[in-house]
Amino acid sequence: MAAIAAAGAGDTLSREQRWSLAGATALVTGGSKGIGHAIVEELAGFGARVHTCSRNEAELEECRLRWEEKGFQVTVSVCDISSGADREKLIETVNQTFEGKLDILVNNAAQLLGKAGVEWTSEEYSHIMTTNLESVFHLSQLAHPLLCHASIAGGGSIINISSITGSLGFPGLALYSMSKGGMNQLTRSFAAEWAQDKIRVNCVAPGVTRTDMASSLEPELVENELSRTPLGRMGQSVEVASVVAFLCMPAASFVTGQACDRGGAGRIRRPCAHVFPERGGVGGVPAPVGREEVPGHRVRLRRLLPCGQGETHGDGETKLRRQARHTRGMNQLTRSLATEWARDKIRVNCVAPGAIKTDMTKKV
Numbered sequence: 001m002a003a004i005a006a007a008g009a010g011d012t013l014s015r016e017q018r019w020s021l022a023g024a025t026a027l028v029t030g031g032s033k034g035i036g037h038a039i040v041e042e043l044a045g046f047g048a049r050v051h052t053c054s055r056n057e058a059e060l061e062e063c064r065l066r067w068e069e070k071g072f073q074v075t076v077s078v079c080d081i082s083s084g085a086d087r088e089k090l091i092e093t094v095n096q097t098f099e100g101k102l103d104i105l106v107n108n109a110a111q112l113l114g115k116a117g118v119e120w121t122s123e124e125y126s127h128i129m130t131t132n133l134e135s136v137f138h139l140s141q142l143a144h145p146l147l148c149h150a151s152i153a154g155g156g157s158i159i160n161i162s163s164i165t166g167s168l169g170f171p172g173l174a175l176y177s178m179s180k181g182g183m184n185q186l187t188r189s190f191a192a193e194w195a196q197d198k199i200r201v202n203c204v205a206p207g208v209t210r211t212d213m214a215s216s217l218e219p220e221l222v223e224n225e226l227s228r229t230p231l232g233r234m235g236q237s238v239e240v241a242s243v244v245a246f247l248c249m250p251a252a253s254f255v256t257g258q259a260c261d262r263g264g265a266g267r268i269r270r271p272c273a274h275v276f277p278e279r280g281g282v283g284g285v286p287a288p289v290g291r292e293e294v295p296g297h298r299v300r301l302r303r304l305l306p307c308g309q310g311e312t313h314g315d316g317e318t319k320l321r322r323q324a325r326h327t328r329g330m331n332q333l334t335r336s337l338a339t340e341w342a343r344d345k346i347r348v349n350c351v352a353p354g355a356i357k358t359d360m361t362k363k364v
Contacts, residue, residue, distance in 0.1 A: 019249055020047055021245070023152075024043075024047070024152045025103045026050045027104070027143065028052045029109035029135075031052025031054065035240050036106075039241045040063075041072065042244065042245045043244075049073040051077070052075075053079035055080050081135040082131040084138060091142040094146070095146060100146065101146055101150060101151060102147050103151065105140065107183075112176050115175075120174070125175060128175045129179055140158055148199070152248075153250035154250045155198030156197075158190065159244050159247055160183050160187050160201070161240070162205040164206070164261060167205070184203060187201050187257065200256035205259050254353075334348050
């Protein structure tokens with residue numbers, strides 16, 4: 001596997017190898033419940049050896065026994081990620097468990113607290129930032145030497161579990177949103193800096209997902225957000241975990257620096273009743289009162305862009321400028337049809353590659 005890692009995954013691996021994590025090693029923080037628990041099971045199910053941590057020793061042991069019964073290779077340890085000393089101890093444990101190498105780091109553990117902006121104290125601010133953001137920065141730093149020795153094809157991978165709150169405003173969630181927004185920028189920065197070390201860094205930003213954490217949100221806030229989500233429902237933890245697993249695989253070896261939204265809640269909107277009056281909106285659900293949005297109007301869909309590539313720049317070449325215009329049209333068509341056809345249970349997405357070695361690029 002180590003020899004394969006030096007080459008491009010797409011050039012040397014079979015389809016089965018590209019879509020496998022057999023032999024890979026992974027650290028997932030906060031794996032005893034919710035999204036973290038689903039990620040542990042998804043990675044282990046694809047063949048990875050996983051180490052996970054939590055503050056609750058009893059919960060961890062219960063999970064470990066269930067994973068053992070399922071045949072998963074999972075080890076556990078107690079860790080409070082808000083503690084710098086605990087984070088250092090965790091990485092030392094991982095170093096010993098996996099004999100000095102690590103293929104995957106999933107920064108999942110976080111804390112969600114809601115409170116009016118004027119009511120937060122400086123102590124609460126420090127705690128949220130330390131738990132949700134500083135821990136991600138510090139664990140990534142500590143894991144960097146181990147990830148440099150990753151043996152999986154495509155190199156090491158860091159996945160940060162963010163949130164749509166990192167790019168949207170929600171009342172009462174100022175600090176949580178701020179910490180997730182910082183995580184999004186940290187993802188981009190480390191992706192740019194550590195690409196030279198063959199470490200890819202991405203984040204997954206779920207919308208409202210059915211977890212214990214989501215149950216602490218105000219029902220009105222959840223209902224309002226679901227009313228704007230094209231698929232019209234809460235996400236499931238396993239749906240987030242499946243995206244994480246993909247980003248860790250050799251199949252995603254050309255994807256880095258991306259924030260993948262789950263459910264499209266932050267980028268596109270459900271059709272209003274005046275657009276589909278015969279159905280009263282999507283699936284018979286009325287549009288929110290007072291909303292007169294037209295699908296796709298003044299909203300953007302964050303595309304899955306390999307290696308952080310952005311817009312096509314023509315540099316004066318008419319043919320390339322024309323291609324760029326056509327591509328932008330496709331991107332907007334994607335947004336519009338994703339919004340409109342969600343009622344028919346049809347999902348619409350686009351992938352916008354950078355420079356890919358093909359016969360087409362030889363002509364440019």
